[in-house]
Amino acid sequence: MSESQANATRSGRLKLVLIMLVFLAPIVAAGILTLTDWQPQGKGNGxxxxxxxxxxxxxxxxxxxxxxxxxxxxxxxxxxxxxxxxxxxxxxxxxxxxxxxxxxxxxxxxxxxxxxxxxxxxxxxxxxxxxxxxxxxxxxxxxxxxxxxxxxxxxxxxxxxxxxxxxxxxxxxxxxxxxxxxxxxx
Missing domain, CATH: 3.40.30.10 (Glutaredoxin)
Incomplete structure (x- = not known):
């Protein structure tokens, strides 16, 4: 495998990992908020x-x-x-x-x-x-x-x-x- 092919493969893998992190981050954040019993506080007037x-x-x-x-x-x-x-x-x-x-x-x-x-x-x-x-x-x-x-x-x-x-x-x-x-x- 040539050096340019190896760089392209690494670049493709890095992009795939970054895309997965973009979709995984909100799920992890929601899990952490759920485990800490955080609840959103609405600002209702009643x-x-x-x-x-x-x-x-x-x-x-x-x-x-x-x-x-x-x-x-x-x-x-x-x-x-x-x-x-x-x-x-x-x-x-x-x-x-x-x-x-x-x-x-x-x-x-x-x-x-x-x-x-x-x-x-x-x-x-x-x-x-x-x-x-x-x-x-x-x-x-x-x-x-x-x-x-x-x-x-x-x-x-x-x-x-x-x-x-x-x-x-x-x-x-x-x-x-x-x-x-x-x-x-x-």
């Missing part, structure tokens, strides 16, 4: 609901019929819980939550808005509330999530299998909710 719970057995009536947590197609539900005396600030947050749904564009149908509580009676409330299903019931289940401060609102994001994913307590940033919805609903 608070995780721990322990996770299912709302499938929670009865909420909407227009005299029970709310179907498991819908005919996979859709999330944003359960909106007003505090006492929902007025101007509460209504402003409700409008921003509705807008967060609208921003989803073609995926807006994958999110249902469920308002559980006394409907606000201010003059501009009808326009905002038109996009919400108005429900009643589930008081015991929703009590830990419902705000106690007047003119506030909180929300619980519920997966299509009726599992509660995240809680947005009173005073949450609606733009953070919008960002979370855009991550979850694609």
């Amino acid at each position: 608070q995780p609901i721990l322990p996770q719970r299912s709302f499938e057995s929670v009865r909420v009536d909407v227009a005299g019929k029970p709310w179907a947590w498991r819908d005919s197609e996979p859709r999330l539900t944003l359960v909106v819980l007003p505090g006492p005396a929902c007025a101007a600030e509460c209504l402003k947050t409700l409008a921003l939550m509705r807008n967060a749904r609208i921003v989803l564009n073609r995926n807006a149908d994958r999110l249902r808005l469920l308002y559980v509580g006394t409907v606000p009676t201010t003059a501009d409330a009808q326009a905002v509330m038109a996009d919400y299903a108005i429900g009643s019931g589930g008081e015991a289940t929703f009590a830990p999530f419902r705000p106690t401060t007047p003119d506030t609102v909180s929300a619980v994001l519920v997966e299509s299998n009726a599992t509660a994913l995240a809680w947005y307590p009173a005073g949450f940033d609606p733009s953070g909710l919008r960002k979370d919805l855009q991550k979850v609903i694609r």
